[in-house]
Amino acid sequence: MTASSALLHDGMTAVPIPVQAQLFAEGLRLRRADGATQDWPVASLREIDRMPWELRIARAGAAQRLVVSDPAMIAALDMALAPWRKDEKAARWRRAAVTAFAVPLLGATLWFGWPPLADTVARTVPATWEQRLGDSIAASITQGTRRCVAPQGVAVLDRLSTRLAETAGLPTAPAVQVLDSGVVNAFAAPGRQVIIHRGLIYAASSPDEVAGVLAHEFGHLYHRHGLRNVARAIGVGAFVSILMGGSDFGAVAATLLVSVSYTRGFEAEADDFAADVLARSRIDAEGLARFFERMAGRGPRGSVAGYLDTHPDPAERATALRARRGAAVTMPALTPEEWLALRKICATTAS
Amino acid sequence: MATASFRVHDRACSRMMAGEDAPNRDMLDQPPAHAPALPAGHAIPGQPMAWGGREGRLFGIFFGNLLLGVLTLGIYRFWGIVRIRRYVWTHLAVLGDRLEYAGTGGELFRGFLIVLLLLVPLWLLGIAGEFLRVLHPWLAVAVPVTQFAILLFLLAAGRHAARRYLASRTIWRGIRLVVTGSPWRCARVQFLWFLATLLTLGIARPWGLAAEARWSLGRLNLGTQPFIFTGRARQILRPFLASYILALLSVGAAGVAVAVLWQSDAFDTLRQMGGTPAPAPEQVAIAVGKLAIASLGLLALVSPLLMLAWFSFAAAAMRWRWQNLAFGGARLALSDVTGWSVARLQLGNLFLMWISLGLLYPVVVRRRVEFLTRRLWAERYPDVSPARQAVLGQLNAEGLANILDAGGAGIGL
Numbered sequence: 001m002t003a004s005s006a007l008l009h010d011g012m013t014a015v016p017i018p019v020q021a022q023l024f025a026e027g028l029r030l031r032r033a034d035g036a037t038q039d040w041p042v043a044s045l046r047e048i049d050r051m052p053w054e055l056r057i058a059r060a061g062a063a064q065r066l067v068v069s070d071p072a073m074i075a076a077l078d079m080a081l082a083p084w085r086k087d088e089k090a091a092r093w094r095r096a097a098v099t100a101f102a103v104p105l106l107g108a109t110l111w112f113g114w115p116p117l118a119d120t121v122a123r124t125v126p127a128t129w130e131q132r133l134g135d136s137i138a139a140s141i142t143q144g145t146r147r148c149v150a151p152q153g154v155a156v157l158d159r160l161s162t163r164l165a166e167t168a169g170l171p172t173a174p175a176v177q178v179l180d181s182g183v184v185n186a187f188a189a190p191g192r193q194v195i196i197h198r199g200l201i202y203a204a205s206s207p208d209e210v211a212g213v214l215a216h217e218f219g220h221l222y223h224r225h226g227l228r229n230v231a232r233a234i235g236v237g238a239f240v241s242i243l244m245g246g247s248d249f250g251a252v253a254a255t256l257l258v259s260v261s262y263t264r265g266f267e268a269e270a271d272d273f274a275a276d277v278l279a280r281s282r283i284d285a286e287g288l289a290r291f292f293e294r295m296a297g298r299g300p301r302g303s304v305a306g307y308l309d310t311h312p313d314p315a316e317r318a319t320a321l322r323a324r325r326g327a328a329v330t331m332p333a334l335t336p337e338e339w340l341a342l343r344k345i346c347a348t349t350a351s
Numbered sequence: 352m353a354t355a356s357f358r359v360h361d362r363a364c365s366r367m368m369a370g371e372d373a374p375n376r377d378m379l380d381q382p383p384a385h386a387p388a389l390p391a392g393h394a395i396p397g398q399p400m401a402w403g404g405r406e407g408r409l410f411g412i413f414f415g416n417l418l419l420g421v422l423t424l425g426i427y428r429f430w431g432i433v434r435i436r437r438y439v440w441t442h443l444a445v446l447g448d449r450l451e452y453a454g455t456g457g458e459l460f461r462g463f464l465i466v467l468l469l470l471v472p473l474w475l476l477g478i479a480g481e482f483l484r485v486l487h488p489w490l491a492v493a494v495p496v497t498q499f500a501i502l503l504f505l506l507a508a509g510r511h512a513a514r515r516y517l518a519s520r521t522i523w524r525g526i527r528l529v530v531t532g533s534p535w536r537c538a539r540v541q542f543l544w545f546l547a548t549l550l551t552l553g554i555a556r557p558w559g560l561a562a563e564a565r566w567s568l569g570r571l572n573l574g575t576q577p578f579i580f581t582g583r584a585r586q587i588l589r590p591f592l593a594s595y596i597l598a599l600l601s602v603g604a605a606g607v608a609v610a611v612l613w614q615s616d617a618f619d620t621l622r623q624m625g626g627t628p629a630p631a632p633e634q635v636a637i638a639v640g641k642l643a644i645a646s647l648g649l650l651a652l653v654s655p656l657l658m659l660a661w662f663s664f665a666a667a668a669m670r671w672r673w674q675n676l677a678f679g680g681a682r683l684a685l686s687d688v689t690g691w692s693v694a695r696l697q698l699g700n701l702f703l704m705w706i707s708l709g710l711l712y713p714v715v716v717r718r719r720v721e722f723l724t725r726r727l728w729a730e731r732y733p734d735v736s737p738a739r740q741a742v743l744g745q746l747n748a749e750g751l752a753n754i755l756d757a758g759g760a761g762i763g764l
Contacts, residue, residue: 009525014573014735016448016524048451049441056451063740065451065525103423238474 003031004070011063021068023076030066040066042080050078057081110239115262118231122224127191130227131172134191137226138175141195146349148178148198153345156338160207161194161214168218168277176214180349184295188217190226198346203294207334208287210342212274215281216288219273225266232262271317275324284330289318397732399683400724402717403449404442409713412438429463430456439716443724445523446732453527454520462516466509473501503545508538514567526574529741530567537566557584557591564672573678576738582675590667594660601656608649617641662697663690679733685726696722 003020008030010017019030027041040059048056048065055074057066068074161176172192182199189195194217196210204210220226271288278285296314334342416431433456440452477498511534518528544559561584569580612618617638620630630638666688673685700718703711 011525012740014524014526014576014738049437049449051441056449063522063525063527065522067448099423099426103426107424 004068004073006030006070006073007067008032009065009067011065016067019066021066021073023073023080028066028077028080043084045077045081045084047081047085114235114239115232115265118235119228122228122231125227127171130224131191134189134193134226137189138177138193138195141189142177142179146180146351148180148346148348149350150341150345150348152341153178153343153347156334156342157345159338160211160333160342161218164211164215164218164277164281167281168215168222168273170218170222174218174221178345180346186213186217188220188226190224190230192221194218194221201343201345204287204291205294206287206290207332207339207342208284209291211281211283211333212278212285212288212291215274215277215283216270218277219270220266222273223266223269225270229263229266236262267317268320271321272324275321279325279328281333282328282330283333285321285325287333289321289325292318292321396728396730398724398727399446399729399733400727401444401447402442402720402724403444404438404717404720406713406717409435409438409716413713426460429459432456432459435716439720440521443720446735448524451522452520453522454516469505473498473505476501500542504538504542507541507545508534511537511566518571523573524735526738526740529572529574531570531572532566540566553595557587560584560587560668564675568672568676572741573735574738574741576679576735579677580672580675581677582671586675587664587668587671590664594664597660598657601653601660605649605653608645612642612645615641617645658694659690662694665697666690666693669693673727678729679735679737681729681731681733684728684730686728687726692722 003022006019006021008017008019017032019032022029022031025042027039028045029037029039031037044060046058046060048058050056053069055068055077057068057077058064068077157176157178161174165174170192174192174194176194176196178196178198178201181197182202183197184199184203186194186196186200194214196213196217200213201210204213274288275285278288292314296318332339412431412434416427416434419427420431433452433454436454437452440450443450476494479494511530511532515530515532515534518530521528540562541559544555544562547555548559561582564580564582568578571578620634620638621642623630624635670685670688673683676683696718700715703714703718
C-alpha cells in the first residue's frame with residue numbers, strides 16, 4: 001500500500017520524528033526524512049491505545065511508539081493487529097475462568113480455615129490476661145448503671161452460681177452481678193464475668209429459667225467464647241477491611257455478617273453445655289427451653305430485640321434442649337423463699 | 352508552528368465535523384504535529400496539559416470495577432485501579448501528546464502482598480497493645496504512640512515509593528518519567544519535619560512543606576531531564592503567618608467565648624440540676640436553649656474564619672509549588688488558584704463522595720484533573736530535546752501508600 005506520514009517516538013528521546021510508514025505483508029516499514037529505515041514485523045506489533053482519530057502502536061518489548069492518524073493507515077493496521085487482539089481476548093477469558101475457580105476456593109478456605117486458627121491463637125493467651133481483659137470490659141459496661149446488691153438476693157445468687165460452677169467444672173470461680181436495668185439480657189465477658197440485667201430475672205417465671213440462663217453463660221466462660229470471638233472478629237475485620245481497602249460500608253456489613261454466623265455456633269455450644277450442667281445439677285432444662293420460647297413469643301421488637309440479634313432461632317433452641325432432657329428426677333433450682341429473695345435483689349442498689 | 356497556544360483547537364473541530372467521533376465538547380485536542388521547541392525569542396505562554404476524557408466512560412469503568420470487585424471478594428480492585436488510570440492517562444495530553452500508563456494489576460497486587468508482610472507485625476503489635484494496656488497503665492500510652500510513629504514513618508516512605516512507581520509507569524512520547532531518591536531517606540526527612548512541626552506548634556510547617564516539595568517535585572525527571580524546583584520556605588512564610596495568626600485569633604476568641612459561657616447564668620442553672628433546690632424544668636429548657644444558640648453562633652463565626660485561614664494558605668502553597676517549578680527552560684504557573692477555588696474543589700469533592708457514599712468517584716477524578724489542566728500554564732514551549740530514556744533498576748510497587756489509603760487516583764504530580 002502507499003506510504004502515509006506518522007510520528008515515531010524512538011524510545012530514546014522525547015522529540016517526535018516524522019516518518020513515512022508503509023505496511024507490507026511481513027511488516028511495517030518506517031522511513032525517516034534522511035532515508036534511514038526500520039522494519040517492525042507484523043507479529044511484533046502491539047496496540048497501546050486506539051482513539052477514533054488516532055492509533056498508537058508499539059513494537060513488542062521495545063520503548064518505541066508510532067502515532068498514526070491517517071484513517072487509511074489506521075484501518076490497515078487494525079487488520080494487521082486483529083490476530084494479536086484475538087489472542088489478548090482469549091487470554092482475558094482464560095484469566096476470568098481461573099479467577100472464577102480460585103475465588104470461591106479462597107473464600108471457602110478462609111471461611112472454614114480461620115476459626116480453628118483464631119481459636120488456637122486465643123488458647124495461647126494466659127488465663128490471667130483473659131481475666132483482666134474481661135474484668136476491664138465488664139467494668140466499662142457496668143459503668144453508669146447501678147448494681148443490685150440486696151444482701152439476701154446476692155447470697156441466693158452466689159449459692160446458685162457456685163453450685164452450677166462446681167458441677168460445670170469452671171476453672172475460675174465466676175463473678176456474677178445483676179444490673180439495675182429493665183433490658184431482658186445476660187452476657188458473659190472473657191474470664192469470669194457474667195452480667196445479668198434485672199429485666200431478665202423479672203421476665204423469668206421460675207428459678208429454673210434463671211438457672212438455665214446462668215448455666216448457658218457459664219458455657220461461654222468454659223469454652224472461652226469471649227476471647228475466641230475477639231480473636232475471630234479481629235481477623236475477619238482486618239481481612240475484610242484490607243481487601244476492600246479501607247473502612248467502607250461493605251467492609252462493615254461483611255464483618256457483621258461473618259461474626260453473626262460465628263456467634264451462632266457459640267450459642268449452640270453454650271446451649272449444649274447448659275443442658276449437660278442442668279442435668280447433672282438435677283435442674284429441669286425445661287425452664288431454659290420455656291424461657292427461649294417466651295422470648296420468641298415477644299417477637300423481634302422491643303427490649304427483647306437485643307437478646308435475639310446474634311442468637312439462633314429460639315424455637316429451635318428450645319426443641320434442641322428438650323431433645324437432650326433426661327428422664328431423671330429434678331428439683332426446682334431454688335426454694336420459693338430463695339426465688340422471692342432473688343427477685344428482690346434490686347431492692348438495694350449501689351453504683 | 353508559532354501557534355498562540357499549545358492547544359490547536361481548529362484541527363480537533365474539523366475532525367469532529369468530519370464525523371469521526373460523536374460531537375462532544377470534551378473531545379481531546381489534537382497534538383500540534385511534531386512541533387519543535389520554539390526558539391526563546393518567540394516564547395508565548397500556553398497551557399501544556401489538556402483533558403479529553405468523558406465522565407460517562409469513567410462511570411462505565413467504575414461501575415464495572417465495582418461489580419467485578421464484589422464478585423472476586425475485592426481482589427479485582429488492583430486491576431480496576433489500572434483500568435481507571437489507563438483511561439485518565441490516555442485522555443490527558445501534555446504538549447499535545449497523550450500520556451501512556453504502563454502499570455499492571457498484577458504489579459499492584461504483588462506490591463500489596465509485600466506491604467501486608469510489612470504491616471502484619473504492626474497489626475500484631477496493635478493487638479498485643481489491647482492486652483498490654485490492661486496489664487500496665489503506661490503501656491496504654493506507649494503502645495499506641497509507638498504504633499502511630501511507625502505508621503507515620505511507613506506512610507511517608509510508602510508515599511515516596513508510590514510516586515517512584517507511578518512515575519516509572521507513566522510514559523510520554525515513549526520516555527518514562529523517573530522519580531529518584533530512597534523512600535526510607537524521604538521518610539526520615541519527613542518524619543523529622545513532622546516532629547519539628549509538632550514541637551514548634553506548627554511554626555516549622557513552611558520548611559517542612561519545602562522539604563516535601565523538594566522530595567516530590569524536585570526529584571521528578573522526564574527520562575534523564577530534570578524538573579527544577581527552586582522554591583524556598585521564606586516565600587510562603589508571609590501567607591503562612593497570616594493564616595496562622597488568623598487561626599490563633601479565632602481559636603483564642605472561641606476560648607474566651609466558652610469561658611464567658613461557662614460563667615453564665617445558663618450554665619449555673621445546669622450545674623444546679625443534680626442538687627437541691629433543683630431548678631424548674633422550664634428554667635433548664637431555657638438555659639439549654641440559650642447555650643445551644645450561643646454555641647451555634649460561635650461555631651458559625653469561628654469555622655468560616657478557620658476555613659479562610661486553612662484554604663487561603665493551601666492555595667498559596669499550591670501556587671508556590673508550581674510557580675517554582677521549571678522544565679526545559681519553561682517556568683510553570685497556576686492561574687486563578689485562590690482560597691475559594693481550592694475550597695470549592697476540596698470541600699466539593701468531599702461533599703460529592705459523602706452524599707453518594709463514594710459512587711460519584713468518577714466526578715471527583717474529573718474535577719481533580721480539570722482543576723489542574725485548566726489552571727496550569729507554561730511561560731513557553733519547553734525544550735525537551737535534552738531528555739533521554741533512563742535506565743531503571745527494580746522498583747517497588749506502590750502498595751504501601753495504597754493500603755494506607757494515601758494513594759487515591761494519584762493525579763497530582
